[in-house]
Amino acid sequence: VSVRGWLGEYIDSTLNNSNRLIQFNTGDSGRGSVSALQESGNESKENGAGGKTAQPVRFGWVTGVMVRCMLNIWGVILFLRLSWITSQAGILLTWLIILMSVLVTSITALSVSAISTNGRVSSGGAYFMISRTLGPELGGPIGVVFSFANALACALNTVGFSETVRDLLIEYDSQIVDSINDVRIIGSITVTVLLLISLAGMEWESKILFFLVLMVSFINYFVGTLIPATPQKQSIGVFGYRSEIFLENLFPDWRGPEGDFFRMFAIFFPSAIGILAGANISGDLKEPEIAIPRGTLMAIFWTTVSYLACVCPAGACVLRDASGNMNDSLPLNFTEACEGLSCGLGWNFTECQQSGTCSFGLSNSFQVLIQVSGFGPLIYAGIFAATLSSALAFLVSAPKVFQCLCKDNIYPYIGFFAKGYGKNNEPLRAYLLCYIIAMCFILIAELNVIAPLISNFFLCSYALINFSCFHASITNSPGWRPSFRYFSPWTGLFGAVISVVLMFLLTWWAALIAFGLIIFLFGYVVYKKHCQLTTVHIFTRWFRLIRPQCLVLTGPPTLRPALVDFVGSFTKNVSLMICGDILMSVSQRNSNEMIKWLNQRKVRSFYTSFKASDLREGARHLLQASGLGKMKPNILVMGFKMNWQESSSKDVDNRKNTVNDQIKTVFQSKQGKKTIDVYWISDDGGLTLLVPYLLTRRKRWRRSKVRVFIIGEQQTMENDRKEMKTLLQRFRLDVHDVIVMTDSERPPLAKKRFEEMLAPFRLNEGQLDERTAQQQRTEFPWKVTDKEMDALRLKSEKKVRLNEIIRRNSKYAALVLVSLPVPQADCPSSLYMSWLDTLSCGLHCPVLLIRGNQQNVMTFYCQ
Secondary structure (H helix, E strand, O other): OOOOHHHHHHHHHHHOOOOOOOOOOOOOOOOOOHHHHHHHHHHHHHHHHHOOOOOOOOEOOHHHHHHHHHHHHOOHHHHHOHHHHHHHHHHHHHHHHHHHHHHHHHHHHHHHHHHHOOOEOOOOHHHHHHHHHHOHHHHHHHHHHHHHHHHHHHHHHHHHHHHHHHHHHHHOOOOOOOHHHHHHHHHHHHHHHHHHHHHHOOOOHHHHHHHHHHHHHHHHHHHHHHOOOOHHHHHOOEOOOOHHHHHHOOOOOOOOOOOOHHHHHHHHHHHHOHHHOOHHHHHHEOOHHHHHHHHHHHHHHHHHHHHHHHHHHHHHHEOOOEOOOHHHEOOOOOOOOOOOHHHHHOEOOHHHHHHOOOOEOOOOOOOHHHHHOOOHHHHHHHHHHHHHHHHHHHHHHHHHHHHHHHHOOOOOOOHHHHOOEOOOOEOHHHHHHHHHHHHHHHOOOOHHHHHHHHHHHHHHHHHHHHHHHHHHHHOOOOOOOOOOOOOOHHHHHHHHHHHHHHHHHHOHHHHHHHHHHHHHHHHHHHHHHHHOHHHHHHHHOOOOOOOOOEEEEOOOHHHOHHHHHHHHHHHOOOOOEEEEEEEOOOOOOOHHHHHHHHHHOOOOOEEEEEEOOOHHHHHHHHHHHOOEOOEOOOEEEEOOOOOHHHOOHHHHHHHHHHHHHOOOOOOOOOOOOOEEEEEOOOOOOOHHHHHHHHHHOOHHHOOOEEEEEEEOOHHHHHHHHHHHHHHHHHOOOOOOEEEEEOOOOOOOOOOHHHHHHHHHHEOOHHHOOHHHHHHHHHHOOOOEOHHHHHHOHHHHHHHHHHHHHHHHHOOOOOEEEEEOOOOOOOOOHHHHHHHHHHHOOOOOOOEEEEOOOOOOOOOOEOO
16 A cells, blocks of 8 residues: 555564554554545445445434534424423523523534544444544543433423313313323323334434424415414404503513523523534434534524524514403493503403413413414414424434443443343333333423423533543544534533523523532542453543653663653643653662652653663553553653664664664744654554644644645555545644655665764675684674575665655754654564654754654544
8 A cells, every 4th residue: 555655564573473563552443544434435435335234314414413403403393382482581581591591502512513524423423423433431421411411301392282282172172180190191191102102112203393383384484473363363462563561571570480591591401402412313314424413513503593583573563461362352432441552452361461371472372373374274384293203202212322321331220221122122121211210290281391401411411521622632642633623612611501590590400410410420430440440441442532652761760851842742631641760780770860750841640760780671661561551651752773784683682682572852933834744654453643743732833734745656646645635634633734755766866974883893704714704603692694695685774765855854844753664573673763864864853763662642533
């Protein structure tokens, strides 16, 4: 493959070698390489070419996300409570309530959009996506709260449907028992039917049908406000657009025990909670990383416009109080006492206003949208479509989210609900649990009681989502690299804070219960993660929140400040750094002085010394003994020995073997707009690409631009460049440019320096007799024989040629990263050190020779 290029042979040797210079141990899933990308593309082409394999239906951002979210957002509150809220709060404060709700949901939508673009999203819905990105500690509590909130939302919409049916029965004198018990009976029957429908399966065409019905209902409502009001409509307070009515309803008129701003907000907020409906079907979307942000935000925009638009006609056309009695109309020359706005409109509703017996108007009737519309039955159809579609969506999503949570085995005693049935793995047990929860709240039969509880739990889940994204950003987690550009950690923090504040302002006791539950669930996961070793793999295989934990062989840190500063620049505040000092000639060193020097340099690092006979032994023991638990080194960093030619053969052998087992100081100054050049010669699991990304997140390197150089051929140069850019985009890595090197196969222009450097280490067998040559091979095994030189000549020339390319392209770079050649058994240590010296020769900036161990440190999956 072009990216592996002419050093492809190193990959094969690496796969057969267990120890590397840089160890970054993670799980196995989610290969992150160009080859993986090519294979997935080839598979899709093969499946599409034949046309024989049945492909699952995938939805775009309109039908899959926007329409689904809009159906869930347009619910019972829109048709049955929005006009009543307008009467209580007035038009201005109702708009403020709508905009406050939209502010919370929009910020949460930005956070969810960031999560959905933090890697390729697979199936599993909102909980799966959140938990795999943010971790089990926060994913578990979010899953529990989100599942319960969805079950409550199902109950809310079912009660709204039942209220409408009850009012219809009262209108036709067909009441079953009484107003409360009728809601319970109708709600119980409805949720049972919905359960059967969800078990049988629901086609997507019904979603479009519901959407069209709602569109017709909206049109019917707005057209009805333009039709001149008949005397019958006027008797119930509907007069058409009147400026005096609009001005009267502009300001609040709080009534009853529920008459305050935050109570109205608590009742309205459930009408904005359907923003995760699109994320819940992430596995059925064509491009979820595009569809979820675009569809969710567009759904919020259009539903906000519709809510704001619905408030104005109701506030401008309908009085707050009306009797519904045709005899309350006033003659032209009336003399009786009349108070209020209705007198100027030809009606006297004074008596019912003073006695509090008015049955109609914004303040007294929940059926205002039906009364205002041109054709009432169409509004009923809209209510049925909105309530039933939302109830069904919540009834389906709650069990699936809970099943996913149960499968992860985070909490005990809930694995019973993880079992699925049939070819679609339907969570029948979770369906039954959700049905029971919904039924319990339906029996309350009071919409205004259920709505604040739902608001509280959804605000709790939104606060957790926003805070989780803020935490991942502010801690510079290497695995958190969302490509959604409009997300900011500070908006996430603001969304979390405002959600918590609103929770306590709405229902303080429910907020305390919710937070107590969250703290318990969070604490349990943290305890389980750290105390049960058998479950560690369950958590570590979820997601790639990878942190580099470095053992740096500095010796006394004061002697290698550049190496200390370099590693400290990307481990500071986020991961482990240990300065290792292998004592070979001294018995001990003053560790307090070393730690004091590190603190003065503002480098957060441990210092540990180890007495050993040589470098290799000391490094091996330090790697095993350093750290505690999971806080153990996974990267070994060594400085390049500049005077290796003057060192003893044993020293050179030890250095080469240490590399086989497992930079010059600019790192404390601002780099400006210089470049960080990455020569990605071979695919090593992504560590070579991850390190420059971590550097650019630091203030001193933030303005630096990363350039990636890969090996390619002239005829496929554009294709190689495009392929590499696609891979980097999927890794969410911000790379300024990708450059394809097409001249790497050419012979080097000058080999004189390399040959002169290696000359003291050559055996020159041609000038010796056979016996002398054999004797020298035995006495000096580190020297390069003519046979070894001939066998490795091509590799040596490629190192020289690569150095020429680096010197030409990276003359003004701030840092150069090059794939480290893998030391092989048949390569003499002096030749290997000559390769390393040649690669970094003639450069005026630090050079980092780096190589992973083929285990992926990055993934383009959101898990």
